[in-house]
Amino acid sequence: MKLTSLLVGAALAATSITSYAAGDSQAINVPLSGNPTIGYSTNFGATHLVAGTFTDVFTFSPSVGASLVDVYIQTMNLFGTHDIDFISADLNGNVLSFSPVGASENGWLNPSLVSGPLVLTVSGISKSITASYSGTLNANPVPEPETYIMMLGGLGILSYLGRRRRKS
Template sequence: MKSTLLALLLAGAATGSAVAHDYTVSLLQSPHHPNEWTGSFNLSLPEPIDGNYFSDTYTFSPTLNGNFMANGGVVNFYGNESQHIHFTSVSLNGKKLDTADGFFISGAHLFDTGFSGPLVLTVKGYTGASASYSGSLNITTAVPEPETYGMLLGGLALVGVVARRRRAA
C-alpha cells in the first residue's frame, strides 16, 4: 500500500513539473514546385530546473487549404546519455508519429500521411540535462492525377462534338 501511494506521488510530481512551450514555424513554399512546402525548426532544451519533462507545440503557418501529404519528424543526436532525449509522444494533428530510440539517436517520423487543416505538431519527452532536437515537415498539397486531366480533355471534346452537331442540325 505504501509503495503504491509513493508511486502515485512520484508520478504526479513528474507530470506536474513538465515545461510547456508554444512556437510558430513558417512554411516556405518551394520556388520550383508551387505545391510543395517545408517547415524546419531547431530547439535547445536548457538545463532542467523543476524536472526533466517537456511539452512543445509547433503551429505551422500559413494554414494550407485542402488535403495534403506530410513527411518528416524530429530527431535528437546525442554524444552521451545525459543529452539523450526520450520522446514519449510526438503527434501531428492528433496522429501519433512512430518513435524510435537508437544508438546516439532518437526521434519520431511519419511518411506520406494525409492531413487537412492547420498543422499542429506536439512533442513530449524527457531528458537528463541540456539537450537539443531538430525537426522538419515536408508538405505536398493536392496535385491532380494524369487521369483527371485525361477525363477533363475527354469531357471538353464531348461538349465540342455535341455543340458541333447542334450547329449542323
C-alpha cells in the same frame, strides 16, 4: 551535526527531484516556406535548458489545403550529457513512430493526408540542461478531384481530335 547534514541532504535531493519533474515546455510558431501549388517545407527544433518532462507545441503557418504531410524529428546524444528521450509526438492527431531509446533517437510520420492548420505536439524528457532536438516537415498538395476530371476530359478531347484528323 549528523541530523543537520541529513536534513540538508534530504532538502537538496527533494529540490533536484522537483526540478527534474518540471520541464520547460514551449509553444513555437514556425513559418512554412513554399506555396499552395508546389508545397511547403520547413525546419524546426527546440532546446531545453531545464531537466525534466516537456511538451512542445509547434504551430506551422500558413494553413494548408489537402496535403500529404511527412515529419521527421531527431536528437543525438553521443556522450550522455545532453540526452532527450521522446515520449510521444503527433501531427493533427496522426501519431509519429519512434526508434528505440538510445544515443540517437528519431521519430517519423509517413505521408499522411492532412489539411488545415498544422500543429505538431512533441513530449519527452530532457535528462540534463541544454538538450535539444530538431526536425523537418514537408507538405505536398493533393489535387482536387475536379482537377483529375478536367485533365481526363482534356485528354479525351485530344484523342477525339486526333482520330478525326486521321480519318480525314
